[in-house]
Amino acid sequence: MTDTPDRPARADARANEDKLLVAAAAAFARDGADATLKQIAKDAGVGIGTLYRRFPTREQLVDATYRYETSRLAAEAPGLLHELPAHLALRAWMSHVLDYIATKHGMADTLSTLLRGDERLGSRTRDQLTGAIEEFRLAGVAQGVIRADVPSPDILMALAGVTLAGGAPGQRAQAERLLDLLMDGITRPDRLGGGSPPRISGARS
Numbered sequence: 001m002t003d004t005p006d007r008p009a010r011a012d013a014r015a016n017e018d019k020l021l022v023a024a025a026a027a028f029a030r031d032g033a034d035a036t037l038k039q040i041a042k043d044a045g046v047g048i049g050t051l052y053r054r055f056p057t058r059e060q061l062v063d064a065t066y067r068y069e070t071s072r073l074a075a076e077a078p079g080l081l082h083e084l085p086a087h088l089a090l091r092a093w094m095s096h097v098l099d100y101i102a103t104k105h106g107m108a109d110t111l112s113t114l115l116r117g118d119e120r121l122g123s124r125t126r127d128q129l130t131g132a133i134e135e136f137r138l139a140g141v142a143q144g145v146i147r148a149d150v151p152s153p154d155i156l157m158a159l160a161g162v163t164l165a166g167g168a169p170g171q172r173a174q175a176e177r178l179l180d181l182l183m184d185g186i187t188r189p190d191r192l193g194g195g196s197p198p199r200i201s202g203a204r205s
Helices: 006-034 037-044 048-054 058-074 077-083 086-102 107-116 123-143 152-166 169-186
Strands: none
Touching (some): 006 048, 037 048, 037 058, 058 086, 086 152, 086 169, 152 169
16 A cells, blocks of 8 residues: 555645744734734634644744744845845845844844754754855855855854844844944955945944
8 A cells, every 4th residue: 555645634734834834923923922822823724733733832833933934034045146246145134134033022032042052943943044154155255255264153153143132123223233244254345346345224323
């Protein structure tokens, strides 16, 4: 016998998981800690039992949601590199990370685990973010606009530090300035027409 009859069930389970993660991401962005699992299940169009079968605890759902959204962030790299020079693509991606943090109540606590190397987040999350940065870095090195001696894990560490120091909505301008400083440290001004990396418009106050 084959396992063909099980395939629709597995496909349905995967579809339900995807719907739950999309609904959870929206709920946590909208309601923060007040988001309820019952409402998330309702928004996903599934029963609460389905939610608990896939995510037995709230913490597991939160962690899975962060990983899901991290995957989406990492997947932006190729598109940005297609549209922009590598240093501009990396700078734009960093601002997208800040956009994400600004809508995620409590995300700073999760990102702090990156700084500590906490395995609660799992190596997969760090690998995804580091992999995205590596795409930008390698393209920038090839283009001669990003230094070859700065490893991607160091850039991730610095980015995580910026989000912790200035990730709150009221600190956005400061966070953008910190990202400008980070870019100053990893780019090659001599290959950028003699000037500094472009700043994000309106970032300064």
